[in-house]
Amino acid sequence: MASSALITEDAGEFRSALPDGGALLGLDLGTKTIGTATCDGGWRFATNHTTLPRGKFGRDREELRKVIKDRSSAGIVIGLPRNMDGSEGPRAQSSRAYARNLAESFDLPILLWDERWSTQSAEAAMIGQDMSRAKRAEAIDSHAAAVILQGAIDRLAGGVL
Numbered sequence: 001m002a003s004s005a006l007i008t009e010d011a012g013e014f015r016s017a018l019p020d021g022g023a024l025l026g027l028d029l030g031t032k033t034i035g036t037a038t039c040d041g042g043w044r045f046a047t048n049h050t051t052l053p054r055g056k057f058g059r060d061r062e063e064l065r066k067v068i069k070d071r072s073s074a075g076i077v078i079g080l081p082r083n084m085d086g087s088e089g090p091r092a093q094s095s096r097a098y099a100r101n102l103a104e105s106f107d108l109p110i111l112l113w114d115e116r117w118s119t120q121s122a123e124a125a126m127i128g129q130d131m132s133r134a135k136r137a138e139a140i141d142s143h144a145a146a147v148i149l150q151g152a153i154d155r156l157a158g159g160v161l
Contacts (some may be wrong), residue, residue: 005103007096007110008155011065014075017109025067025089026149028034028115028141029079029095033059037149038071043157048142057098061105068106075108079115079148113152129160 028035036049081091096130099110
């Protein structure tokens with residue numbers, strides 16, 4: 001099934017696909033889990049949502065469908081795990097393939113957002129909140145998704161495109 005959904009790394013192009021704004025869903029794709037985050041329609045604040053166990057794509061798709069519907073998401077931001085030198089390895093290719101699968105399932109624009117340092121930033125914030133190691137391990141992926149989404153919405157809401 002061919003999809004007409006936009007998949008881009010260009011924030012300006014993504015913003016043009018959402019002329020009226022709208023709530024967004026942020027995803028941090030791990031090998032075992034998917035961290036999710038959401039933001040308001042005005043692109044002000046990203047909030048960690050939940051961490052889903054990652055399984056077969058069909059099950060993932062149905063779980064994400066529920067979140068998209070519940071939050072009235074107008075677009076999706078997926079973390080793109082680049083190497084520190086900016087190159088892409090197998091994890092980045094896996095994220096691109098996942099984005100293509102989502103585009104075929106949901107007719108929503110997708111922004112691939114550089115996620116270097118997102119997990120470290122999320123962990124530092126949780127340590128700053130004096131969160132225990134066990135609670136951090138449980139919540140790190142959804143917090144990383146919020147860091148990814150916040151970076152994207154900061155750019156979309158008025159940062160340099």
